[in-house]
Amino acid sequence: MHRLAACIILITLIPVSFMAAAPAEKDTSISRLPALPDPSDPYLKEMFAKVRAKGGQPLNIHLVQGFAPKLAKARLDMAYALRYDVITPPLLREMAILRTGQILNSEYELDQHIPLAKACGMTDAQIAALPDWRVSSLFNEKQRALLGYTEAVALHGGDVDDATYAAFAKHFSPQEIVELTITIITYYGTGQLTKALKVKVETNGARSAPPKC
Numbered sequence: 001m002h003r004l005a006a007c008i009i010l011i012t013l014i015p016v017s018f019m020a021a022a023p024a025e026k027d028t029s030i031s032r033l034p035a036l037p038d039p040s041d042p043y044l045k046e047m048f049a050k051v052r053a054k055g056g057q058p059l060n061i062h063l064v065q066g067f068a069p070k071l072a073k074a075r076l077d078m079a080y081a082l083r084y085d086v087i088t089p090p091l092l093r094e095m096a097i098l099r100t101g102q103i104l105n106s107e108y109e110l111d112q113h114i115p116l117a118k119a120c121g122m123t124d125a126q127i128a129a130l131p132d133w134r135v136s137s138l139f140n141e142k143q144r145a146l147l148g149y150t151e152a153v154a155l156h157g158g159d160v161d162d163a164t165y166a167a168f169a170k171h172f173s174p175q176e177i178v179e180l181t182i183t184i185i186t187y188y189g190t191g192q193l194t195k196a197l198k199v200k201v202e203t204n205g206a207r208s209a210p211p212k213c
Contacts, residue, residue: 029200030063030064031064031197031198031199032198036067041066043069044072044073047062047076050076050080051076051209054210055210056206056207056208057207059112059208060199060200060202060206061193061199064197075190078186079190082182082186084212086176087173087176088180088183090120090212091120091121091122091213093179093180093183094113094211096150096184096187097109097116097184098130099130099150099154100184100187100191101113102131103151103155104154104192106191106195107201108194108199108200108201109187109194111202112202112208115207116208119211119213123138126138141171142171146168148168149164149168150180150184153185154184
């Protein structure tokens with residue numbers, strides 16, 4: 001009887017032992033959606049070719065948006081227009097993007113745009129001081145006007161008071177005002193997208209196309 005009980009216990013424990021020894025399955029997901037394995041859609045082919053032609057690499061956000069190819073291409077065209085086809089100084093554009101990403105706490109957006117901001121001349125000290133720019137001496141009057149406007153748009157739902165707008169408009173032309181406003185709202189939406197779909201930051205070293213600084 002004791003021998004039978006021992007056998008039953010041993011048999012019961014065997015599957016547990018095998019389960020404990022089985023290797024954990026590697027998590028290859030890049031978001032709440034599956035990655036596109038080998039996209040053959042012509043819009044995606046064109047999009048990825050454009051990314052590489054600009055010196056970048058297809059990113060997780062491109063793959064995620066690739067489930068809606070036409071929209072993915074349109075969003076990339078907008079991002080590149082804001083990066084390459086505007087008159088606003090690149091440093092100021094990236095500063096606005098970083099502050100927007102901080103407001104949203106978008107890890108993905110910050111991971112990709114901190115290198116772009118640094119490439120355009122933003123210092124590590126400025127990046128660290130950005131959340132507390134109002135009490136920092138590292139930003140000039142023009143940058144402070146931009147950051148105040150950025151916060152009004154991104155943090156206060158676009159409710160920009162007259163004083164904040166006047167300080168901003170003092171330093172920027174009408175074209176720059178439109179360019180920066182579209183930049184802020186575009187990257188606010190991108191930050192929301194990366195958070196809603198839990199897009200993971202790159203672990204393979206892939207970076208966005210470099211800015212024209």
